[in-house]
Amino acid sequence: MDHLEVQPGCLSHFFSRKTRPRNPTSRSQTKSPLEDKSSRTVEKGSITTDELLPTDSKPLEKTDNIRYFNPSCNFSYGSEDEWWIEAEQLPTYLPKTSPSTHASGASSIIDQALNQANQSLRALSLKIHGNPETTFHENYAHDTLTAYMEKCSFKVTRHYLGLSTAWKAEYSQGAGGRVIGINSEMDALPGLGHACGHNLIAISGVGIAIALRAALEAQPQISAKIVLLGTPAEESGGGKVILLERGAYREMDACIMCHPSAGLPHSASIGSSNAMQSIEVEYFGHSAHAGGAPWEGTNALDAAFIAYSGISMLRQQMKPDHRVHGVVEGRNWLPNVIPDYAKMRWLARAPTSDELILFAKRVQNCLEAAALATGCRVNLKLENAYFDLHQNPVLAQDFADIAASQYGIATTTTSTSASTDFGNISYALPALHPAFAIPTEPNGGNHTAAFAKAAGTEAAHAATIAITKSLALTGYRVLTDTHFFNRVQASFEQSKIVAKS
Ligand SMILES: [Zn+2]
Ligand SMILES: [Zn+2]
Numbered sequence: 001m002d003h004l005e006v007q008p009g010c011l012s013h014f015f016s017r018k019t020r021p022r023n024p025t026s027r028s029q030t031k032s033p034l035e036d037k038s039s040r041t042v043e044k045g046s047i048t049t050d051e052l053l054p055t056d057s058k059p060l061e062k063t064d065n066i067r068y069f070n071p072s073c074n075f076s077y078g079s080e081d082e083w084w085i086e087a088e089q090l091p092t093y094l095p096k097t098s099p100s101t102h103a104s105g106a107s108s109i110i111d112q113a114l115n116q117a118n119q120s121l122r123a124l125s126l127k128i129h130g131n132p133e134t135t136f137h138e139n140y141a142h143d144t145l146t147a148y149m150e151k152c153s154f155k156v157t158r159h160y161l162g163l164s165t166a167w168k169a170e171y172s173q174g175a176g177g178r179v180i181g182i183n184s185e186m187d188a189l190p191g192l193g194h195a196c197g198h199n200l201i202a203i204s205g206v207g208i209a210i211a212l213r214a215a216l217e218a219q220p221q222i223s224a225k226i227v228l229l230g231t232p233a234e235e236s237g238g239g240k241v242i243l244l245e246r247g248a249y250r251e252m253d254a255c256i257m258c259h260p261s262a263g264l265p266h267s268a269s270i271g272s273s274n275a276m277q278s279i280e281v282e283y284f285g286h287s288a289h290a291g292g293a294p295w296e297g298t299n300a301l302d303a304a305f306i307a308y309s310g311i312s313m314l315r316q317q318m319k320p321d322h323r324v325h326g327v328v329e330g331r332n333w334l335p336n337v338i339p340d341y342a343k344m345r346w347l348a349r350a351p352t353s354d355e356l357i358l359f360a361k362r363v364q365n366c367l368e369a370a371a372l373a374t375g376c377r378v379n380l381k382l383e384n385a386y387f388d389l390h391q392n393p394v395l396a397q398d399f400a401d402i403a404a405s406q407y408g409i410a411t412t413t414t415s416t417s418a419s420t421d422f423g424n425i426s427y428a429l430p431a432l433h434p435a436f437a438i439p440t441e442p443n444g445g446n447h448t449a450a451f452a453k454a455a456g457t458e459a460a461h462a463a464t465i466a467i468t469k470s471l472a473l474t475g476y477r478v479l480t481d482t483h484f485f486n487r488v489q490a491s492f493e494q495s496k497i498v499a500k501s
Contacts, residue, residue, distance in 0.1 A: 106215040106480075107406065110472045113214035114207055114465055121203045122461050124148055128199040129456045132188030135233040138165040141186035145202060145230055152210050160229070161246040166239065167230035168248070169209060173216050174223025178485060180475045181252035181429075182208045182228045183422065185259075187235050195447050196235065197260035197438065197455035200464040204258050205230075207468040208475060215476050224479040227252060231421075236278075240421040241384045244428055254395065254430040254478045254488060257422060258467050260460065262445035263437030264410075268403055268467060270396040270434050271415030273389040273423060274323065274349035277360040280383070281307065281367045283376040287340040297338030303374040304328045304342040310366035311346070322359050323349040323417055349419055352388055387423035390495070394488045395432040395474055403470040409436070418446070430492040432474065436467040 114121075124144065131140045142158065142165040149169035150156045160166040165186070184205030185198040209228040216224055229248055233239035249255060263269070283304060288297030311324055318324070326346035333339050348363045350356035364380060371378035400411035411434070422433045438460035444450025454460055477484050 105218065106476045107473055109215045109218050110211040110469055110476065113211040114469055114472070117207060117210055118465060120148075121207055121465070122458075124206065125199045125203045125461060125464075126456060128186065128202055129194045132193040132452075133165075133186070134190050135187050135235055135237045136163070136165060136239070138186040138230075138232050141165070141202060142167055142230060142232075145184065145186070145206065148206060149209070149228065152213075154209065154213075154226075154228070161243060161248055163232060163239065163242060165230070165232040166243060166248075169228040169230075170226060171209070171213050171216075172225045173220070177223030177225060178253040178479050179225040179227055179251050180212065180478050181249060181255035182226070182475070183231050183240065183255065183257035183425075184228060185231055185234045185257070187233055187239075189235055189447060192447065192449060193452040194455045195449065195452040197446070197451065197460065198234065200260045200438070200455055200460060201257065202230075204464050204468045204471070207465065208256065208472045211469070211472040212475050212479070215472070216479070219480065222480055225251075234421055238384050238386065238421045238424075241386070241424050244424055249425060249428055252429055253485065254392070254432070254475075255425055256395070256432045256471050256475055258464075258471060259420070259433065259435050260438045260446075260455065260464065261416075261435045262440050262451070263435070265437060265439060266409055266463070268400070268409050268411045268434045268436040269414045269416070270391045270400060270411055270432070271389075271413050272351070272391065273416045274321075274351055274419045275353045275356040275388040275423065276347055276349045276386040276419035277356055278383045278385075279346045279348065279360065279363060279367070280381040281344045281346070282379040282381075283342045283344075283371060283374070284379070285338070285340045285342075285374065285376045288338040290336045290338050294338055298340070298375050299338050300342040300374070300376050301330060301333070301339040303370040303376045303378070304330075304344055305370075306373050307344060307367050307370035310369055311363060314362055314366055318359065318362075319350075319355075321351050321417060322355070323347070324359075324363055347419075349417060351415075353385065356385065384424075386419045386421050387427050389420060389423045389433055390426040390431070391434075392426070392430040392432055392488055392492060394484070394491050395430060395478070396434075398477060398484070399432060399434060399470055399474045402473045403434075403467070406473070407466045407470055409466060409470065430488045432471070434467065434471070436463055438463050 127144055128141050133140055146156045146158050146167050146169070154169040154171050157168040160168045182205045185201040187198055188194045189196060205228050209226050212226050216222060216226070229243065231239045231243060243249065261269075283300040285298035285300035285303070286296070288294055290297070308326070308328065311326070315324065324346065326344050328342060328344045330339055330342050344367070346363060346367070348356065348360040350359045367380060368378060370376075403409035403411055416435065420433065422431065425431050426433065438454050439457070440454035441450045444454065478488065
């Protein structure tokens with residue numbers, strides 16, 4: 001499949017812990033691959049992440065068109081002896097929301113359901129952690145997770161919508177009612193294993209689904225549906241974008257998931273993430289004897305070096321919240337043969353899709369210039385872009401309030417310069433994707449061997465379960481609190497109106 005060749009794109013380099021401006025009017029105007037409702041801006045008059053901060057603590061200042069960036073890196077990876085220290089928790093920045101009429105009863109049922117499932121979820125997590133699989137090859141995770149969901153009496157569809165490792169588990173109660181979507185990621189990184197902690201995401205999705213089911217069954221008069229998707233290929237391949245295009249999210253009223261990261265103990269973030277464009281470039285030259293007749297060759301490796309140098313120089317002029325990084329690979333390279341082929345894979349990132357389009361074009365110029373300089377033929381391939389993450393402000397506020405008041409988790413609005421294919425989902429329907437901290441060692445954040453180790457620890461599991469309980473309660477509110485859901489939907493619709501204006 002073509003998408004097997006696309007670029008890594010997950011929430012890597014998590015939590016650079018800078019604060020950056022979010023200009024609502026500069027969000028993407030690009031149409032979604034699926035529906036015209038997908039592109040929009042943060043709505044005027046609604047809560048933006050920056051607005052959630054108290055005025056006197058806002059880290060950004062704006063004067064006319066000048067933006068000031070806060071370069072501080074005020075965070076800790078949280079050693080184990082810091083874990084779960086109540087006194088060091090951050091204050092929540094978010095106003096309280098009015099409680100759901102069913103919330104108190106549901107809360108205890110959700111807690112109970114997840115406490116009961118805790119050990120089996122831990123075992124499930126370790127199984128996936130111990131069998132890391134890369135993009136679109138999550139066969140063991142697919143089989144293990146679907147078997148678990150079947151055992152929990154969910155209706156399971158394996159190999160969902162033509163993707164061999166995608167799956168769906170659903171539960172319906174009554175007729176009609178709202179549908180909550182949940183995502184479980186499963187993929188790992190080549191050579192690093194579960195260095196992004198997707199084993200934790202996988203069991204969080206499962207946990208939310210079984211907890212919500214328990215809460216719904218205690219309220220049999222409520223009609224509702226739970227749809228848990230096993231979403232492959234987040235690190236590369238954009239599995240969710242493919243599932244979105246194929247209609248997997250169409251029936252959902254909202255969709256929720258979470259992602260682990262380094263960070264302060266017992267903290268979470270509801271900030272945004274960068275939009276990202278993957279670019280694959282191939283240079284085709286002509287081989288020759290490097291000693292005997294190098295003038296007869298056309299050197300594809302030279303093209304790759306020139307491209308790398310050009311982009312490195314571009315980096316001097318790019319904005320501090322943009323990113324570009326790439327790797328080079330070849331075939332049959334020998335020092336005594338002029339290489340006739342080189343391939344590079346690049347990722348360009350920017351805070352909004354509009355900014356990304358301009359920036360990715362500058363990267364492409366460097367890649368094409370290298371071909372011109374060397375006389376190589378060039379082939380460029382752009383994959384589906386990942387959109388920046390638009391956290392639904394009403395869902396985010398509810399989650400942060402629950403996480404703080406019931407589970408002692410402090411939520412910040414810090415954004416990350418990494419990217420996720422869930423960004424595209426967040427433009428198609430109301431969505432929430434909090435990041436949450438697990439203890440790891442210094443310089444042991446996402447996409448490191450240390451983080452892979454951290455993703456298998458008891459402390460990481462405990463953090464995952466706490467976030468899972470919080471998300472389950474927000475999901476329950478989507479299903480059962482019409483006034484709340486109307487606010488969720490209104491904020492989403494308003495954002496689309498702003499996008500078109
Ligand atoms: Zn990742
Ligand atoms: Zn990840």
